[in-house]
Amino acid sequence: MNTRQQCKRIYSWVGRAKSSDQQLKTFQYRGILIKSERSLTEMCVLLGEFVLVEGENADQPFVAKLLKLYEDGSQEKHAVVQWFSRITELPLNKRKLLQREVSPQEIFLDKAPGYDTDINVETIIKNVKVIPLAPEEAVPVRSNGKQIFFVKESWDGKCFKPLSPGLLSELKEAEKNKKVGSPSPLTDCQVFPSDFICSLKAETDRVTRSTVKTKNIQMEIESRHSASKSSLSKERHSQRVANGINTPGARKKLQLNSPSKSRNKLTGCDVLELLGDDCDALEPSATKRKVTFTKILGSPPKISRTSGESDSPLAIRGDWSKLAETVRIAPYRRGQDSSPKAKNLDGKDDDTCLAEEQELMTRSPVVIPRSHRKCVQKTTALIAEQLHFLNISEQDREDDYLPSTDCSDSSSSEEEESMMPCTPKRKMRSSTTLSTPKSLRKPSDIISAKTPRKTPEPRTPKTPRNATPRIPIRNQATEKPANVLEEARLRLHVSTIPGSLPCREEEFQDIYNFVESKLIDGTGGCMYISGVPGTGKTVTVHEVIRCLQQAAENDELPSFQFIEINGMKLTDPHQAYVQILQLLTGQKVTATHAAELLAKLFSTPGPKRKTTVLIVDELDLLWTRKQDVMYNLFDWPTQKQAKLIILAIANTMDLPERIMMNRVASRLGLTRMSFQPYTYKQLQQIISSRLNHIKAFEEDAIQLVSRKVAALSGDARRCLDICRRSTEICEFSSQKSASGLVSMAHVMKAIDEMFSSPYINSIRNASLHEQMFLKAIIAEFRRSGLEEATVQQIYHQHVALCRIEGLQIPTVSEIMAICSRLGACRLLLVESNNKYLHVRVRLNISHDDVMYALKQE
């Protein structure tokens, strides 16, 4: 896809202005000529044709119909389009309305309001073929032309409707006209019944084109690509011949397949008509082959398809074994594959052979309804033979397959296999895809990711790039809280997100209004939110987003995309770009590249772009010396087309003034909000709302906690933690207290535990000489009047003290040991060097504390 991004296109009008509007100073045109600078090819797009329009995801350009082309007064070329939406563009919750599987190349006439239909001509990539279908027609699986879409229903933002007959015929008309008059030759396409697999298309496409040698202009890039692919396949092909093994069974099958009928030149419509007969004619030959294969797979297609979902964290371990099974099949297939070709090749040169093979290919992916499974029994003998084969070839091919192919990769190729018509060639391919876990599969189906890559060198280190991040599933279920205190503890845990957010209503409303207004206007903006830790900034913002999403779902607001980054969760400020891009489009690139892509994304006029809401948590950590990350972040929303709303969160109120350069602070704007620390009343309310009428605390106890915390920091987390701890203390001592409620005493104890200074206690528990050493330090400080002394000086004091007390005088080594022990606890601050007796020592606590601690004895 990068080729398209990098290659510059030149746009010019076709012919003269069709008409002009004097008042608006616009000139309308009949078509536009797109010239690619790199490949020096031209293509012409006329009104009424379908085009691909650049979107944020380069792999999934938008589809639209060209309605009007005009040039405005400022010489800018504009186009008015009718949008079509892919299934992936529709909101997730609405997809369910369809109640059927939607093939990736089906698109919907988009009547939903809110999208700008006036686009810049420069965003048009190329024309594309869209075939209208009547409601009763099934969506054919096209095997050819990555650029073919089918439209069947329309989408108006609320529900799906079949295309009205008028519209349908209109579209069909346009289609026919194009066929006759279009200067750009259309790619041939072959359509197969729907239980066929689209995954095949890449293969067939390649083959078809290279055989037919159509000079397809739009496909220039792709076909060049495919040329290299076919040469590659040739290479591999000859390899296969070298180590190929002939099976009688396979040879037989090949003969079965012999009735040849060239179908290369079929166009989409013809195919539709021919479809029925064709299937019937070819079925018998195909059936047998399919059957043998399914058997080898060992698992019925249905099962393997479920395992295709194993991306989810809940994937069952069992899947792996299944996957491994299928993976292991691959080598066998390859061995078997080679046989027909080996035969074909005899006495022929490469070229002719290839042609023949390709012919085979195009023909062979024929209907294989799964229902023909009964044939399995007939071919048991054959299977036995093949299984034997499997064992042999498995050993041979061990180098080639990697057992730990990542989850998504293997599952998707398994999906292919499960539905796969068993062309020999096809099977071989799947094995190659499997063995290259490095190739990162793009989610798109338009540009096939299944193009054969280089076969990996044997024993390449396996890099599990697509490993799914997940934590193993626990073996036993968690226990539910058994009593009131446990229930209370569960509710008081900071992680529990309460249904409502008390005490932050105002802030909530402000943020909500801000984002809502920007959403409705379709503009962008920044908001800076500050507040000390634990004042509910992040949770409030999340709540706002949740409410907005709800509203968007109910069609009260235009839908938007929500992403979030956290400065603390990045290893480097520049990683912010990578994360944002990945969350936006799913691409994984380096930081510098991501920055470029994002800048392009937000600065180019993006038609049909949804508003993006970006939360930047812990903003201060995105600071760099040049402040480029912050600058970019806040610069994007200012661009007209960006439609980016940024909610930046940090702790300090004056962050923009303190650490940001003027140009960054200026872009951040003045929309600020600061979260004040909670007051004791608010904390009290938070606790009681969380407890939600569970009687676990005495009222006074709650008040005590709230007052304590409010006086200290106003950190709600602290407040909840203290409450949680006091329930524990209460539980331990509940035998004694009658009420079973958490009382003041428990809370006091918890507070003491959390906030009491450990120093006094640790001095009291120190050994006699350690205490003596502290005394000696104070004596020395008094003597010298300085707050610092060397160990030698303290040692002399220590010796004197020991003489007074009549204790054994410790040796210098012992004194050094005592000193370092106290230093490790940080009761003392000890210089860290090897000056031995001349090391300087300071107290880390006040004199009074030391005296107080020692006096108690």
Add this chain to the structure above:
Amino acid sequence: MENASHRYKEFYVKDFVISALMENCLGFNFSTRNDLHGNKCGGGGVMLWRGNLMEKLNQQEFSFLSYGRELKKPLHLLELLKRTTIHGESNSALIIGPRGSGKTMLLNHVLKELMEVKQVRENLLQVHLNGLLQTNDKIALKEITRQLQMENVVGDKVFGSFAENLAFLLEALKKGDRDSSCPVLFILDEFDLFVHHKNQTLLYNLFDISQSAQTPVTVIGITCRQDILELLEKRVKSRFSHRQIYLMNSFDFKQYLRIFKEQLYLPAEFVYKPFVQKWNKNVQSLSEDRTVQDVLQNHFHCSKDLRSLHMLLMLALSSITVSHPFMTGSDLLEASKLCRMDSKANIVHGLSVLEICLIIAMKHLNDVYEGEPFNFQMVYNEFQKFIQRKAHSMYNFEKPVVMKAFEHLLQLELIKPIEGLPVRAQREYLLMKLLLDNNQIMDALQVYPNCPTDVKQWATSSLSWL
């Protein structure tokens, strides 16, 4: 003859480490010999129980509760971990206490107990990190990923860059939830060292997970720094639950004495039953002995750290042989002397008379100039004055020889050049400081073998010119 050689060996092997190493071989040799004491127990038995006790001291495998500590602390921690595993509740806690106060032992004890619960054993994932090993977040993340056996681990290698690893780990932990995913226990030993990692990214993320609805985790930090909370960044601190478990050596001398006895008691199930009784009786009488109590009291006053008690007992135990099967008070006294030995003063014992003279000269210079630094020339002059006065008894060394002796002292780090001054100065004029205290010098001279009386006199006289 054979006997003598063994004696020699036994004598030589004073040091407990070596003796521990040679244990097996010696024990084997003795066991072949006849019993010296008319006991049913052979020499092998003596060595065996010695080994047994040493092992006990080494592994510190005594009942945790014998410490006389509050029972609440292990209970609190145990409950905390149980709740994490059984209820899937996220927590964080710090165990704080001086070195040798049993922090790690407490945790291990609790974990051992925890693992006896079946429900816990099957669910809990543990990640052990140590601040001394995982010196930055990058290494720490790789280690976490490796110990959790995530999917980007192949063999023992973790793939991906730092950023990828972090994103991967966070994603994994984020996907989990309270009810379905395995709880993870993070144990951060030397917690204070993690605080110095850049931005405290690791700590922030661990604590953040523990405070949000993700995979249940419990983060336990172990540290000896009392000021640890002040080191945490404010955001990190806010996310930490402020559970602190303080461990102190809060026992008094009576308990210390009890611990001493418990350490030395042989278990009843030991092979040589009659001997066990005798030994244990001996230990009991030892603990009542005045000198032993004095030794222990001094030791207790110096340090309450139980590790130093182990060291003492280890040294005392190593003096036990077949001919000397019971520990006596003098053994302990000897061991205590070894323990309290002053290392620098020990070095002084090995010096030549000339070097001793130089040190005395330095001492006098220190007295006169009140600790100001000196250089070689000053020391040499001082030494010359002494020589001139005592020309009849002392050999007058040439200057280069004295210089050599001076440099030897430098190498032994008995003197140290002052920092921050140009090193290019001539050797004679480099400013130095003496790393010995007057007391140390005097003590060392007391025990210095064959010290000339003139030198001693010179050292003791407060006026250098006398």
